[in-house]
Amino acid sequence: MKIAVWGTGMVGDTIGSRLIELGHEVMMGSRSATNEKAAEFVKKNGSKALQGTFADAAAFGEYIVNCTHGVATLSILESAQATDLTGKVFVDISNPLDFSKGMPPTLSVVNTSSLAEEIQATFPDLKVVKTLNTMWCGLMVNPVMLANGDHDVFLSGNDADAKAFVTEHVLKAFGWADEHIYDLGDVTTARGTEMLLPLWLRVWGATGVGAFNFKIVK
Amino acid sequence: MKIAVWGTGMVGDTIGSRLIELGHEVMMGSRSATNEKAAEFVKKNGSKALQGTFADAAAFGEYIVNCTHGVATLSILESAQATDLTGKVFVDISNPLDFSKGMPPTLSVVNTSSLAEEIQATFPDLKVVKTLNTMWCGLMVNPVMLANGDHDVFLSGNDADAKAFVTEHVLKAFGWADEHIYDLGDVTTARGTEMLLPLWLRVWGATGVGAFNFKIVK
Numbered sequence: 001m002k003i004a005v006w007g008t009g010m011v012g013d014t015i016g017s018r019l020i021e022l023g024h025e026v027m028m029g030s031r032s033a034t035n036e037k038a039a040e041f042v043k044k045n046g047s048k049a050l051q052g053t054f055a056d057a058a059a060f061g062e063y064i065v066n067c068t069h070g071v072a073t074l075s076i077l078e079s080a081q082a083t084d085l086t087g088k089v090f091v092d093i094s095n096p097l098d099f100s101k102g103m104p105p106t107l108s109v110v111n112t113s114s115l116a117e118e119i120q121a122t123f124p125d126l127k128v129v130k131t132l133n134t135m136w137c138g139l140m141v142n143p144v145m146l147a148n149g150d151h152d153v154f155l156s157g158n159d160a161d162a163k164a165f166v167t168e169h170v171l172k173a174f175g176w177a178d179e180h181i182y183d184l185g186d187v188t189t190a191r192g193t194e195m196l197l198p199l200w201l202r203v204w205g206a207t208g209v210g211a212f213n214f215k216i217v218k
Numbered sequence: 219m220k221i222a223v224w225g226t227g228m229v230g231d232t233i234g235s236r237l238i239e240l241g242h243e244v245m246m247g248s249r250s251a252t253n254e255k256a257a258e259f260v261k262k263n264g265s266k267a268l269q270g271t272f273a274d275a276a277a278f279g280e281y282i283v284n285c286t287h288g289v290a291t292l293s294i295l296e297s298a299q300a301t302d303l304t305g306k307v308f309v310d311i312s313n314p315l316d317f318s319k320g321m322p323p324t325l326s327v328v329n330t331s332s333l334a335e336e337i338q339a340t341f342p343d344l345k346v347v348k349t350l351n352t353m354w355c356g357l358m359v360n361p362v363m364l365a366n367g368d369h370d371v372f373l374s375g376n377d378a379d380a381k382a383f384v385t386e387h388v389l390k391a392f393g394w395a396d397e398h399i400y401d402l403g404d405v406t407t408a409r410g411t412e413m414l415l416p417l418w419l420r421v422w423g424a425t426g427v428g429a430f431n432f433k434i435v436k
Contacts, residue, residue: 185423203410216430
């Protein structure tokens with residue numbers, strides 16, 4: 001499959017490399033078609049890796065994985081409108097972390113809304129699926145590295161088919177088992193997962209361990 | 219030990235009854251010294267159960283467990299100032315849930331502060347320890363009822379001695395094992411645990427199960 005990965009940071013690199021490892025072609029999108037980090041990604045991953053602008057990548061991919069900074073996502077989507085995004089599945093794994101007020105970051109959208117909701121409201125033709133945003137990227141793509149995968153991932157979105165697609169082609173492909181995938185409901189449920197980040201950051205601070213995840217014990 | 223439990227709802231009743239079962243004397247505090255629910259609590263729990271105003275209970279107890287509605291806590295503390303609260307350990311297990319805008323509730327304090335911080339800032343002589351606010355009350359007092367206790371509880375507060383006291387006399391007394399108690403740090407870390415509530419509510423909504431808890435898998 002042809003997939004767009006937006007963002008050249010550690011998350012984009014991890015997701016993109018893993019998708020290539022699984023046999024897909026990935027175009028890494030960034031503001032510039034000649035971004036240096038994207039060029040490194042291409043060099044490292046061989047012929048199945050490409051690079052381009054956000055719009056280029058969106059046009060290339062059957063779906064988009066958003067690994068950009070959450071606070072930049074809306075403006076990036078606006079910049080990418082040269083490409084028709086109608087009906088495109090948008091896997092939003094970002095968080096609206098605002099570092100401008102110092103550490104730890106706060107959330108730029110919170111409580112009465114969420115980044116996923118803002119994206120969905122601003123781009124109603126996009127099929128936003130929020131997932132994977134509650135953990136370190138190494139675990140996103142390889143859950144079995146920790147406790148043989150005995151921990152959980154959440155899913156929020158308005159479109160049932162899009163969620164089924166992401167479950168099958170992203171989550172299960174990465175190694176997530178059905179019983180560890182929680183479909184929380186419509187896109188408003190992303191408030192819950194985005195608001196987990198402050199606790200994630202505090203657990204990380206208290207334990208010094210980033211390779212942890214949350215599990216629902218019931 | 220003599221303990222104040224503030225609040226006559228299900229949480230106060232559960233916490234108070236369990237503390238009595240453990241051999242303590244509990245005064246349930248409410249706005250009125252003759253509150254009917256507190257009277258039922260006293261009738262049900264026998265001679266070790268008492269009732270009074272919030273101030274009466276605060277004067278009686280060596281420490282206070284706050285089981286009131288989070289959004290009412292600051293005004294209740296103001297109303298209880300007939301009692302000297304200096305140095306008193308205040309176990310805050312409430313959440314600042316605002317139901318005024320419909321369901322699911324939002325948080326009345328969030329992101330750049332937390333209820334625990336507001337309490338600590340407004341009543342600096344109180345030793346605020348935030349804990350147990352991330353789960354259903356049945357699990358708070360009896361963690362081994364679920365997965366033999368293999369799930370976690372968090373602790374936030376500025377006073378190390380107060381946290382050690384609560385760990386020993388509340389959490390471990392209720393059955394929490396050391397390895398399941400996460401001291402996240404100072405009172406600002408309560409932002410993380412209070413902001414877990416929106417996710418708690420969504421998991422509850424998606425699964426229909428309230429007797430669940432979060433576990434840190436690492």
